[in-house]
Amino acid sequence: MCTLIVRTGSPLTLLGVRDEFTDRPWEGLGEHWPEHPGVIGGRDLKAGGTWLAVNPAARRAAALLNGHGTPAPDTRKVSRGDLALRAASTGEPPAGDLTCYDPFHLVLADLTGVRLFSWDGERLTATDLPDGTSMVVNSGLDPSSARVMAHLPRFRDADDWWPLLAQEPSERPEALIVRRELPDGRVFGSLSATEVEITPGGVTYELADLTANLDR
Template sequence: MCTVIVSVEPDAEVPVLLAGVRDEFVARPWMSPAAYWPDHPALIAGRDLLAGGTWLAVNPGTRRVAALLNGGGRPAGLEVRLSRGDLPLKAADAGEMPHVDLSRYDPFYLVVAGLDGVRLWTWDGERISEEKLRRGLHVIVNTGRPAEEENARVGYFRPRFAQAARPALMTGGAPERFWGDWLRLASGDGVPDDDTRALVVRHALDDGRVYASLSVTLVALAESGVRYDFLPFPEDPRTWHTVDIPAQGRG
């Protein structure tokens, strides 16, 4: 169950904070965030080597981030199905839901966050809906935005992220110094990976495959720039690093 946590405070020095946890089969190959796509030269994102797309893309020039989660509903037909990994790339460039033939995509949730607000698109295989997220802390999982009492992960982490102090200024320095409690929470907050509340998970399946959290991303958006930190798994110890992005002029 992938997770996106986003905090929207329009009047804050750092108006948008986003944490993204990617859960996938461990054997699926991927690469850490960088500029990989000639068709999207402004973007920085991790790269899925199986399908060639991404799960989360950052556009430093326009102060924008787009993140994708798998959803539930009617899947696309095998003969026409396209990878959903191109959607965050197109959305981070355009700032909106890409103009695509949705019938060729399996269900998804697409989050697009910028200084003009945060929007969530939901495609269930039959219809698309759009929602502008209000001020506050939102948690999106593969079933949408469940209430705290409906989902153990949301019930544990939503109030903790909501109460955590947000970065006051877009400063440099180590991830721990910039993010404070957000870093600890995004790293899993010490909850065991097999706990129903866990944000960072690891499950060994009966067929021998392992399904786990492969990475965690933290992104901060402000008028003065973008902060982008990344935690790949497995790491021992778990080591965050700041993603190198080019000079942040306006796009």
């Protein structure tokens, strides 16, 4: 995932936009992981994990974004897709030997607060997200990001976030909805968006398939 917007308060709201190669298979929201009972998310069919996991019973969600830094050695590298699953299931931050993972940002959100865990390939840091609306991108909580500068004010001012996604895909660095065609013909773009709302009374979640926007 490349963009996550978080609004604290009631409801606690997360909206994640997943950018990926269009030929990478995936499926929509469901309880796809017997080893994590009750955890719901969209599933990446190549590696088996997820980019945003919801645990309705625990009033908890976890979202994973790619980060910047030192990649894991190819001989030890494993998919980062289990990180959000384990965080949503247990409520615990990433732990143990993380050197098998490429850099990442993991947002863990529940009714007690929202924390951002960032791994750059060498060091894990933790940050509490401030009250209000924040945007996390691949460079983390980065106010200098072109995407953050272009879109965070819009999300701060809007009650309903879904209409803000209704825009043409673009290659521009500030684009929220992305489409880039590579020299080999593969297309990298915004495949889906998932919104989660958490209150003491329950959790709602919705996934929108954005792939139709990428057809040209």
